[in-house]
Amino acid sequence: MRKLLNTVYVTDEQAYLSLDGENLVCKIDGEIKLRIPFENVESIICFSYIGCSPALMGKCVSKSIPINFISPSGRFLAKVFGETKGNVFLRVSQIDCFRSNAIVLAQNTMAAKFANTRQLIKRTLHDVPDLKMDFDIQQTLQVLADGVNNVLTANSIETIIGIEGNCARSYFSIFNKLITNSKVSFSFTVRTKHPPLDEINAVLSFVYTLLTIEYAAALETVGLDSYIGYCHTLRSGRASLACDLVEEMRCVVERFVLSLLNLRILGEKDFSKQISGVVWLNETGRKKVLTRWQEKKRNVIEHPYLRQKIAFGLFPYVQSNLFAKYVRGEIKEYPCFLIK
Structure with missing residues (x-):
């Protein structure tokens, strides 16, 4: 059975997500506001227009962690999930x-x-x-x-x-x-x-x-x-x-x-x-x-x-x-x- 982990919701429009080793880091105006190990993350939903680093996206793809980008108003914009796998x-x-x-x-x-x-x-x-x-x-x-x-x-x-x-x-x-x-x-x-x-x-x-x-x-x-x-x-x-x-x-x-x-x-x-x-x-x-x-x-x-x-x-x-x-x-x- 799949383990229910955490969905990370990034609600601040000025937030920027990046990678630091095996951790997801959220920065606002250059200051770290959140650091969380990837092993505790199931998916990421981002309401920020600034986005995230390519390194983070690559890490999420390798771990099959989807990143969904949504406008601050709640409209779905895009998803990063990597290549379609499976049978x-x-x-x-x-x-x-x-x-x-x-x-x-x-x-x-x-x-x-x-x-x-x-x-x-x-x-x-x-x-x-x-x-x-x-x-x-x-x-x-x-x-x-x-x-x-x-x-x-x-x-x-x-x-x-x-x-x-x-x-x-x-x-x-x-x-x-x-x-x-x-x-x-x-x-x-x-x-x-x-x-x-x-x-x-x-x-x-x-x-x-x-x-x-x-x-x-x-x-x-x-x-x-x-x-x-x-x-x-x-x-x-x-x-x-x-x-x-x-x-x-x-x-x-x-x-x-x-x-x-x-x-x-x-x-x-x-x-x-x-x-x-x-x-x-x-x-x-x-x-x-x-x-x-x-x-x-x-x-x-x-x-x-x-x-x-x-x-x-x-x-x-x-x-x-x-x-x-x-x-x-x-x-x-x-x-x-x-x-x-």
Whole structure:
């Protein structure tokens, strides 16, 4: 089993990363702020525009430590991971598998997404019984239930995407009602992605990006090509397969964001609002989210398929391994992540 180490988040925009023997060094204005042995590092996520030294990048490549560069606003820029290794026959099998089984994979993925979203809503209803009689919430639960049935009988990727869009619209139309703490100063009206136009969308997009990066690294680790997906269309520079597998885990991100809001961990001072209307997490806000995200990754939960207790941070690697087994024909069906 892969050991859960540390993801190093570099949030200061003026930080520069370099190599010192077997240590990762972070400097700001020439002063060393952090020194950490490579043996304690699993991945690096850098929000700095200054970047890092070529020597450090070479060291990370040799140790299979991915470096992800993200803009201070949370937009993915680039990744340094080195050459794609692993079994070349696995990647050939991946392409062949997607050509013949793309619809089945997309059906199962979206059905799992809708089922998990229903569980997220039901958990809120359990915590706040007064919402059980809300007409809009009950209607959304029905839309999601119908979505599970409809997506399993769909005969094209386009139809599946259409069903997903309808379910997403219904879900996000009641998302604001899941923010149950009346003291929260933010409100959610509609999902805006590129760019986010309010605080809640800013946090959602930020954490979605973090999870997608982790899935992309996990897929590369097991030898799969993270850029060739079965549901998301191929696009230069986008890890489409990572985006596909994240779909079944989006509910985890959304529950995480709802917890940050309902516990009032995030406030108005944690965001930066642009004249254009765009809203981003500022450095303070990013640190708060990243600290809680790292804590969540250490939480141990039972994997619904393996029936083993695993740290949440290892789930991308576990699911990627299961997906690789499916591609190789070792298991008949890829077991999607399902909340119970």
